Amino acid sequence: MFLAGGIAPLLIAPLMALFMPALPRAEIAGHATPRGVMAALQEIFGESRAGRTLLLWVACFLALLTLYLLLNWLPTLLEGRGLSKSQAAGAQIAFNVGGAACSVLVGKLLDSRFRIGGIIGAFTAVLIALFALGNLTPQIEVVLALTLLLGGGVIASQGILYGIAADCYSAAHRGAGVGAAIALGRIGSIAGPLLAAVFIGAGRSPGQVLTGILPIVVVCGVVVTVLGWGRPVQRV
Secondary structure (H helix, E strand, C coil), rough: CCHHHHHHHHHHHHHHHCCCCCCCCCHHCCCCCCHHHHHHHHHHCCCCCCCHHHHHHHHHHHHHHHHHHHHHHHHHHHCCCCCHHHHHHHHHHHHHHHHHHHHHHHHHHHHHCHHHHHHHHHHHHHHHHHHHHHHHHCHHHHHHHHHHHHHHHHHHHHHHHHHHHHHHHCCHHHHHHHHHHHHHHHHHHHHHHHHHHHHCCCCHHHHHHHHHHHHHHHHHHHHHHHHCCCCCCCCC
C-alpha cells in the first residue's frame, strides 16, 4: 500500500506537468511579488482579501476536521452501532469509493453554472448521511449506501475547497494564500480525531458522536457556500 501510494504520484506528476494548463511565463513574471514573511502576509490580507482569507481558513479547518475524524473513527463508531468488523471495513471502503466518484462529479459542477448547487448538494449529502447513520437501526445494505453518500460529500468538499481557494487569489498571491489555508486545514485534521475521543470520553454513544458532527458540517457548508457565491478573482 505504501509503495503504491508513493509511486503513483511520481508517475502522475509528469502527466500533470504535460497536460495541465499553466499561465504563460510572461504573465507570471508580470505579477512577481516580493518574497518574505511580511510580503506574504500582505499578499494574503491586503487589497480587501482579509475577509475571504479568514472564511477560507475556517472552511479548511472544519472540512479537514470532519474528514479526519471520520477516517479515523468511522469503523469504530459503526462497530459501536452494531456492525461486525468486516461490515465496518466494507463501509469504510464504500466511504472512499464514494469520495473518489463524487470528487470527479463536483469538479465538473464547479466549472459550470451548477457551481452553487454542487456545493450545497455535497454538504447536504453529508448532513443526511450522518443523521441517518447516527439514528437509524443499522442494516448493512443501508449503512453501505449511507457511507457511500457520506464519503462522496465529505471528500468532494475537499475538491471544492481547493478549487475555491485558487479562485480567492490572483496568480501573484495564490501560492501563499492556498498554502496558508492548507496549513490551517492540517490543524483541523489533528483536532478531528481528538474531538471524537473527547466525545467518547465524555460518555457519548457512537450515534451521538456521529450526530454531534452535524453543527460543524452546517457551519462549514455555509462558509463554503458564501465563498463559492462570491465572484472569483481573475486567474492572472
